Amino acid sequence: MKQHLIFFDIDGTLYNDDKEMSEHTKETIKKLQENGHLLAIATGRAPFMLQEVIKETGITNYISFNGQYAVMNGEVIYQNPLDLETLKQLEEDASSNNHPLVFLNEHEMVSNIEYHEHIKESISTLKFEHPRHEKNYYIDKPIYQSLIFNTKEEDKLYDDQYEKIKFIRWHEVSRDVVPVNGSKFEGIKKVSEALKIPIEDCIAVGDGLNDLEMIHGVGLGIVMGNGVDALKEVADYVTEDVHEDGLTNAFKHFKLID
Incomplete structure (x- = not known):
């Protein structure tokens, strides 16, 4: 199986409206890791807001502030502060x-x-x-x-x-x-370059307007059923709602997990 670099939005993707992660989502993350894929978070949240998600998923690589601050293996590899x-x-x-x-x-x-x-x-x-x-x-x-x-x-x-x-x-x-030049996709490019994984082998999952560039730019852009219409228009695949195990179903659809 080809190794993919997979980026997850948090709110509305990993987390439901109650800011909870389902057991099916946790199991999907574990299976993807066991199958050799590299996982990262891509969020509008700040790093100090990520501790719970890191604890729940074991994902330690992340792009925060909508792409302005990227961390890989505990090292900051990209920073893009406001003027x-x-x-x-x-x-x-x-x-x-x-x-x-x-x-x-x-x-x-x-x-x-x-x-x-x-x-x-x-x-x-x-x-x-x-x-x-x-x-x-x-x-x-x-x-x-x-x-x-x-x-x-x-x-x-x-x-x-x-x-x-x-x-x-x-x-x-x-x-x-x-x-103005910032986006989650800019952060994704920095991480993919560092890991030497081509953009076409990157997958992103999201639901909001701040996910637009990354969904459009990666090899496979997956949008949650609860996602905004503008995002669905550029998606490669629209899965079910976050409350309907949309994330799990998407990775089963593409046969990245059983």
Whole structure:
């Protein structure tokens, strides 16, 4: 059997809506590992948010911050932080619109205001508490991803206003802020190069808008049945919902597990 390098999104793919991983999913991960495939996580989450998933799966290679920070065999092999001057401008613009920001690096997330209901509402879906407050946290530290908290109707205040960043909606009241050239697929390319495994032998599984480039770019892009329509349009294969063992069924379909 040919060895594949397989990348898994977390939320909506490995984890269901309750942020739980089914026993079938755990067993599928184990079988893929036993069959000689190399596995990695590709997520919008920060590294400090991955400990539980690593513990449950035994997968230690990961691409975090939607591709801006890649770790393989415990070693950081790629970093792509946000541009400081652009962050300063965004912080100024968002503050004038009363839209809070959260800054993330590999160690923690920090809010630029003390409390906001939109931060609590969205962050709680990841099973994390409202972050602590430090307005200028981003000034002297690398920030790999930021979160801005605004409604879809307010997106126009920021879209196409910045050359070096882009926005990806992940919640009704929040969008990821990442480098304009950043994506999970950029991180995947770095990992595949390091492991000398061609992109055409890479498989990715996801469900959200932040998975678009990787699903389109790898050799086999699998989308969960609960995935967004835009992702399904570029998929090589659409499997069942996360609550219907979609991940397990997909790998059985391609005969990578029994």
